[in-house]
Amino acid sequence: MQYPTRTGGPWSHETHWRRRRSLSWVGAGPTPIRLTHPVRSPIHLTGHPGEALAADPPYQPHGPREECGVIGIWAPGSAVARMAYVGLHALQHRGQESAGIAVTDGGQLSLHKRLGLVSSVFDDETLIRLEGRDEGGRRPKAAIGHTRYSTTGSNTLPNVQPVYARADIGELMLGHNGNLTNATWLRDELTEQGIEFGSASDTEVLAKLIAHAPGRSWAQRVDHAFHRAIGAFTFTMLTETALVAARDPIGFRPLALGRLPGGGWAVASESAALDAMGARFVRDVDAGEVITIDDDGVSSHRSSRASPGKERLCVFEFVYLARPDSVIDGRLLYEARLEMGRRLAREHPADADLVIAVPDSAIPAAIGYAEEAGLPYREGLIKSRYVGRTFIQPAQSSRDEAVRLKFNPLPELLSGKRVVVVDDSIVRGTTTAPIVQMLRSAGAAAIHVRIHSPQMKHPCYMGVDTGRKEELIAASHSLDGVRAAIGADSLGYLSKAAMLEAVGGRTDARCTACFDGIYPTDVPLDLDKLALERR
Numbered sequence: 074m075q076y077p078t079r080t081g082g083p084w085s086h087e088t089h090w091r092r093r094r095s096l097s098w099v100g101a102g103p104t105p106i107r108l109t110h111p112v113r114s115p116i117h118l119t120g121h122p123g124e125a126l127a128a129d130p131p132y133q134p135h136g137p138r139e140e141c142g143v144i145g146i147w148a149p150g151s152a153v154a155r156m157a158y159v160g161l162h163a164l165q166h167r168g169q170e171s172a173g174i175a176v177t178d179g180g181q182l183s184l185h186k187r188l189g190l191v192s193s194v195f196d197d198e199t200l201i202r203l204e205g206r207d208e209g210g211r212r213p214k215a216a217i218g219h220t221r222y223s224t225t226g227s228n229t230l231p232n233v234q235p236v237y238a239r240a241d242i243g244e245l246m247l248g249h250n251g252n253l254t255n256a257t258w259l260r261d262e263l264t265e266q267g268i269e270f271g272s273a274s275d276t277e278v279l280a281k282l283i284a285h286a287p288g289r290s291w292a293q294r295v296d297h298a299f300h301r302a303i304g305a306f307t308f309t310m311l312t313e314t315a316l317v318a319a320r321d322p323i324g325f326r327p328l329a330l331g332r333l334p335g336g337g338w339a340v341a342s343e344s345a346a347l348d349a350m351g352a353r354f355v356r357d358v359d360a361g362e363v364i365t366i367d368d369d370g371v372s373s374h375r376s377s378r379a380s381p382g383k384e385r386l387c388v389f390e391f392v393y394l395a396r397p398d399s400v401i402d403g404r405l406l407y408e409a410r411l412e413m414g415r416r417l418a419r420e421h422p423a424d425a426d427l428v429i430a431v432p433d434s435a436i437p438a439a440i441g442y443a444e445e446a447g448l449p450y451r452e453g454l455i456k457s458r459y460v461g462r463t464f465i466q467p468a469q470s471s472r473d474e475a476v477r478l479k480f481n482p483l484p485e486l487l488s489g490k491r492v493v494v495v496d497d498s499i500v501r502g503t504t505t506a507p508i509v510q511m512l513r514s515a516g517a518a519a520i521h522v523r524i525h526s527p528q529m530k531h532p533c534y535m536g537v538d539t540g541r542k543e544e545l546i547a548a549s550h551s552l553d554g555v556r557a558a559i560g561a562d563s564l565g566y567l568s569k570a571a572m573l574e575a576v577g578g579r580t581d582a583r584c585t586a587c588f589d590g591i592y593p594t595d596v597p598l599d600l601d602k603l604a605l606e607r608r
């Protein structure tokens with residue numbers, strides 16, 4: 074395939090994007106990158122002026138912040154963009170800062186991405202354009218989608234995914250879940266080779282690492298990148314002619330493969346998104362596996378970097394991150410959380426009258442706890458359905474207000490009762506304390522906090538924003554110190570062994586680093602999500 078040059082070419086992205094621009098897309102300025110085949114970058118998109126500026130950091134008053142969700146669809150003849158939209162909706166809990174969908178019609182890539190929730194980024198008109206139905210053009214045959222929470226790079230439009238890169242064998246779009254722990258080093262190395270960057274995200278580093286890797290095929294280039302990149306990188310990648318889906322050799326983040334009713338294929342971070350798209354779950358993509366789907370069919374190979382026995386799937390997916398209706402590694406997460414609650418009741422019983430959950434993520438574990446303890450389970454805290462998992466950060470002084478906005482206790486149910494309140498984790502403690510205070514104000518006679526994971530004492534460098542070590546309350550306080558800080562009458566955490574048994578499968582195939590500090594890969598000495606922006 075021949076590429077247009079800066080001064081024009083045999084076929085022109087510029088023409089394509091100019092045509093788009095007259096509809097809703099903003100055409101490209103001169104490419105900021107210097108490559109062997111210079112073209113104008115096709116990807117500069119519409120958006121509100123303020124989007125280019127850093128948005129206020131989202132405040133999530135409950136637990137660590139999520140990571141990202143990825144989707145991939147190969148279904149010629151089907152409405153692939155609409156399917157990707159539905160899949161992204163199902164993955165909205167994994168990232169609420171921005172969303173994007175890229176499609177290919179077999180010859181050209183198109184993209185729409187913006188800051189915001191999936192429902193605000195896409196409307197009918199956008200999806201019709203992506204489907205090529207507005208111009209009677211060629212219908213796309215494949216799509217990728219991404220919903221983002223930033224763990225490297227701020228929440229600005231240039232960092233929104235999918236990201237674009239160009240190579241001598243074609244162009245690619247890439248959406249990524251995870252965190253490259255050597256992104257700074259790789260970016261410096263690529264920069265020394267004359268490759269320029271237009272964003273501060275590690276995803277662009279990964280995309281350009283693949284684009285500029287040696288190899289005659291995309292699969293070879295991805296495999297090369299596997300040997301250079303360190304950290305967590307589950308991704309979907311779209312070229313003009315192929316969909317590529319892959320998990321890093323350690324397999325930190327999940328990826329599920331499904332079959333669409335019309336014969337196509339779908340991949341998604343979680344099986345619940347496959348369900349939403351109408352796909353039948355086939356299997357998990359293996360750690361280190363690269364799946365390529367194109368007109369010739371489906372091929373899979375395992376990177377030589379991957380070694381059996383070395384995979385470490387994030388255990389926190391089972392505790393909190395993934396949806397309870399997703400199946401990961403053969404385990405329905407609802408069941409896993411129910412079992413965590415049962416084991417928590419055995420390890421940390423309490424003299425109590427009823428069990429409640431901090432909704433929604435702790436509900437299955439609270440039910441399991443109540444079942445095992447022979448106590449009634451009640452909804453003592455009602456969660457506002459209209460406050461997303463993130464919203465604009467309130468001033469530090471109004472943190473209590475933020476918690477009150479999200480949760481409302483039922484005094485009629487709690488008054489005079491000894492209450493077990495089950496939650497998935499305590500990170501900084503700044504959310505649990507107002508919740509305990511709220512329950513006490515509602516008249517609870519005693520509050521026994523039970524956590525269905527171990528004490529979080531170490532930061533995550535693999536794509537989950539837990540904060541720095543000094544921010545983790547369990548890293549600096551004894552068990553009783555944490556109890557006192559949150560104002561509970563008693564506090565109990567599930568042991569690591571019980572958590573792993575509840576999750577099931579091979580217990581040595583899980584990452585538990587935020588609990589025990591045993592990192593399965595090299596990690597940086599410091600945690601700085603804006604490191605690439607400072608360069």
Ligand code: SF4
Pocket residue numbers: 325387388389390532533534535536537584585586587588
């Ligand atoms: S450190 Fe914790 S959150 Fe991060 S990948 Fe490991 S288990 Fe998951």
